[in-house]
Amino acid sequence: MRWLRFAILILVATIVQKGMLARWDYKPDLLLILLVFFSVYSHPSEAIIGSFTIGFAADLIGSPLPMGPHVISFGLFGTLLAYIHRVVAIRRKSYQALAILITGCVAGALVYFLAFMIKREPLPERVFVTILLTSIFSGVVGPFLFPPAAYCMGIETNRFQRRSRR
Amino acid sequence: MLFTWFMLAGCILLFAPQSFTGKFQLAFVDVFRWPLSLGGNVALTARTQQSAGENLGGGEQRLLNVIANLEQTVAEYRRQFQKQHKYTPYVWEGADVTVAAVIERPVDGPSNELTIDYRKRIGLAKGQYVLGGESIIGTISDVFPQLGTARVKLITDFTSQIPVKIGNGNLRNIMKGTDGNVAVIEQVKTKIDVGERVFALRKRGFLDLDAPIVTGRVSRCERNQKEASVWDVTVVPVCDIRNIEDVAVIIMNPKAG
Numbered sequence: 001m002r003w004l005r006f007a008i009l010i011l012v013a014t015i016v017q018k019g020m021l022a023r024w025d026y027k028p029d030l031l032l033i034l035l036v037f038f039s040v041y042s043h044p045s046e047a048i049i050g051s052f053t054i055g056f057a058a059d060l061i062g063s064p065l066p067m068g069p070h071v072i073s074f075g076l077f078g079t080l081l082a083y084i085h086r087v088v089a090i091r092r093k094s095y096q097a098l099a100i101l102i103t104g105c106v107a108g109a110l111v112y113f114l115a116f117m118i119k120r121e122p123l124p125e126r127v128f129v130t131i132l133l134t135s136i137f138s139g140v141v142g143p144f145l146f147p148p149a150a151y152c153m154g155i156e157t158n159r160f161q162r163r164s165r166r
Numbered sequence: 167m168l169f170t171w172f173m174l175a176g177c178i179l180l181f182a183p184q185s186f187t188g189k190f191q192l193a194f195v196d197v198f199r200w201p202l203s204l205g206g207n208v209a210l211t212a213r214t215q216q217s218a219g220e221n222l223g224g225g226e227q228r229l230l231n232v233i234a235n236l237e238q239t240v241a242e243y244r245r246q247f248q249k250q251h252k253y254t255p256y257v258w259e260g261a262d263v264t265v266a267a268v269i270e271r272p273v274d275g276p277s278n279e280l281t282i283d284y285r286k287r288i289g290l291a292k293g294q295y296v297l298g299g300e301s302i303i304g305t306i307s308d309v310f311p312q313l314g315t316a317r318v319k320l321i322t323d324f325t326s327q328i329p330v331k332i333g334n335g336n337l338r339n340i341m342k343g344t345d346g347n348v349a350v351i352e353q354v355k356t357k358i359d360v361g362e363r364v365f366a367l368r369k370r371g372f373l374d375l376d377a378p379i380v381t382g383r384v385s386r387c388e389r390n391q392k393e394a395s396v397w398d399v400t401v402v403p404v405c406d407i408r409n410i411e412d413v414a415v416i417i418m419n420p421k422a423g
Contacts, residue, residue: 014194015198015201015202018195018198018202019201019202019203045168048168048169048172049168049172052172052175052176055176056179059179059190059191060190060191060194061191061194062191063188063191063312064312064313065312066180066184066187066188066312067179067180067182067184067187067188067190067191068176068177068179068180068181068182068187069180071172071175071176071179071180072173072176072177072180075169075172075173075176076173079169114180118180118181119180119184121312122310122313
């Protein structure tokens, strides 16, 4: 893993998420997309570090939620996804979209659950609709952002693909 | 092992005081203020269909915007100043009041809570007394700094208990809420006239004022069912909660600055 590139990519995604995309009520979550990307295309130990780092970045821009829920949630599900990927390859775009959708739903639910249970944060209105729509948008957009992210990180995305038999 | 350490760090972050961890969020916004605002501007430009002819020069339009914003700010300060002075016609030494708009109030039937807007996020604390229509209407029961709101438990709430005195005499007791739209003062030794005013007494740290403040008036006085020699007094608030638009929170010993 090229960690400097990783840091820059996460920083850019965080700024775009908080700045440019903040105007829209329902939007794809770039950090969620990157979480799935690094879980799928990195070594599990790198994916663990990446997942918690992305969670920390998500917490930084997660106001009014307190710090902590994203770190735990993204770290947990990013790690889980990295190990699942060792058993079930998530290479096709449809699988990647599904992985983003499911990860977005469960991670989002855990974030609000932790904030509610530990910090007694009141749940916003239509929180589950927001989580679902964010996950759907991320799932739709995510697989198309994987190639540019892989290019930025210098990762070869099709190195594990099966070659067609002649 | 790596996962465990990171999870531990996440838990520390989660359980750390929000006043501390919130500084990370503020620091991020402060450090990346320029790219964040740039992103916002780009997004706004993309969403608004403006022709170049409609726009003034960038500098002039910016100045006009500044003037418009300043006018609104001055108007808001003037409104707040008038409100503040409406609530403090008398001087309380060592006390301050902060005006807050009511966001949610009871509409029909008995409801014993108000939600108030409080975006300054300083000075508000649980237990502080709340003035509405120049009378004590309740106390702060919850503060949500992240949302900029607070909840007011009215004097009629069944968990509410405040020390009061009845009328101009020296009859002191505890007034309790009933969860209806009334409060009661139980086991009063003498019969009280209907219409007599009830005043909130001083409470150290929350209402350290020399003079008590009116909170309700006696609507009924009946003999206690268990002990006939004492009286139960029913009190109704002197403020019409349903039509209240803003309240003032009494902050004792406000911090300077």
